[in-house]
Amino acid sequence: MQKNNTFLGIDIGGTAAKIGLVNSDGEILEMDSFSVSFDGYQTPIIETVVKNTDAFLKRLGISEKTLSGIGVSATGQINVLEGTVAGSAGHIANWLGTPVKTILEEHYHLPVAVANDANCAVMGEQWKGAARDSHNVIMITVGTGVGGGIIVQDQLLSGSVGIAGELGHFTVQKDGIPCTCGNRGCYERYASTTALVRRVKETSDFPSDVVIDGRYIFRQAAEGNQKILCILEEWIQDIAVGLVGLIHIFNPETVIIGGGVSQQEELFIRPLKEKILEKIMPCFRENLHICAAELGNNAGLLGAVAFLMQCEKLK
Ligand SMILES: [Zn+2]
Structure with a gap:
């Protein structure tokens, strides 16, 4: 993976999600957040994420072609090999089984990696936090x-x-x-x-x-x-x-x-x-x-990008 690449990090929590533009030095260049639970999950979380990601990129005038990939931190049990939701907190409707990686790869034509929030936190801390x-x-x-x-x-x-x-x-x-x-x-x-x-x-x-x-x-x-x-x-x-x-x-x-x-x-x-x-x-x-x-609320976002970089290096 070359230097000076820009990635999209998405941190999907149980009630809200954060989205950020992250460079290969781990700096968050732009960030936004939005609710994923506004209608009690009747709109599937992944639909809300795609809609808001499209709007975020449009607002910044960024074409997905200029990005190097998308790292996703997500709530629930995540199968990191498949990028799917393998288990979910019971109260989140329309989430279990969601093929997060496939949906985002097909929509954005970019490499995507998905891991759960705690796994992303440790990846983030190793990249830019307490475990450098x-x-x-x-x-x-x-x-x-x-x-x-x-x-x-x-x-x-x-x-x-x-x-x-x-x-x-x-x-x-x-x-x-x-x-x-x-x-x-x-x-x-x-x-x-x-x-x-x-x-x-x-x-x-x-x-x-x-x-x-x-x-x-x-x-x-x-x-x-x-x-x-x-x-x-x-x-x-x-x-x-x-x-x-x-x-x-x-x-x-x-x-x-x-x-x-x-x-x-x-x-x-x-x-x-x-x-x-x-x-x-x-x-x-x-x-x-x-x-x-050390990273507090940004651990998931940064860790998702760190995980994506690790997956891409392994290919
Ligand atoms: Zn238990």
């Missing part, structure tokens, strides 16, 4: 659930049918808490922000007008609320347990924690790092760097 210069990277995104992406020797781990890296759903507890995937005891039932909120709600009494979310919990912790600090410590311990296992399997240089809570350096990232370093075998500590994600 790392060749083996694990990223978890802590939010409503836990997303994940794994890079092994500079390649996104895709698995036999292109859906590897579902780090939220490896089992950490036999007969544990039921999960949305149908199994029990999945990592995200213990390691997500949702799990933290659940524990706080279960074990504490709060005035009914208080909205208990991640922000509230970290505010209380910062103010020295001992009960919350104890729950927080248990939660961080659970996150560490999963990452210790992954570090022993993949021996990464960099482990990245993403999601809104990753901005909490003192109350979250630092203690998490300490707990991980306590538990891993000493030889795994060499070269190991554990840190918060």
Whole structure:
């Protein structure tokens, strides 16, 4: 792939999508966003994306012929080999099975690569964020659930049918808490922000007008609320347990924690790092760097383009 190429990055979330013009240095030159859920998904997401992409290019006076390809970050389970939606959050109608790659390739006559948002996040962080210069990277995104992406020797781990890296759903507890995937005891039932909120709600009494979310919990912790600090410590311990296992399997240089809570350096990232370093075998500590994600909201967009560049190089 030559230098000075321009790509289109599209980041399709559950409610809104972002579209950006990205150069081969990873600079976002133009960006726009639009809703994909405006009519309850009656208009299929892919139709909305194509319509808005056409309008975006027209507004900028750009012909698709001048672009080098389209990288797409998408919500749901994405088969990265086929560029299709292999699994979807139940509430999104007209999304499961969508052949995203084929539709966009036929419409724009450009190479297209599609990966899920967590996989794109790790690709973006390796390209322009916290894992620059790392060749083996694990990223978890802590939010409503836990997303994940794994890079092994500079390649996104895709698995036999292109859906590897579902780090939220490896089992950490036999007969544990039921999960949305149908199994029990999945990592995200213990390691997500949702799990933290659940524990706080279960074990504490709060005035009914208080909205208990991640922000509230970290505010209380910062103010020295001992009960919350104890729950927080248990939660961080659970996150560490999963990452210790992954570090022993993949021996990464960099482990990245993403999601809104990753901005909490003192109350979250630092203690998490300490707990991980306590538990891993000493030889795994060499070269190991554990840190918060750096790219924030643009990780998906940039990572989609990074993934496209990787796929094109492999051809
Ligand atoms: Zn699960």
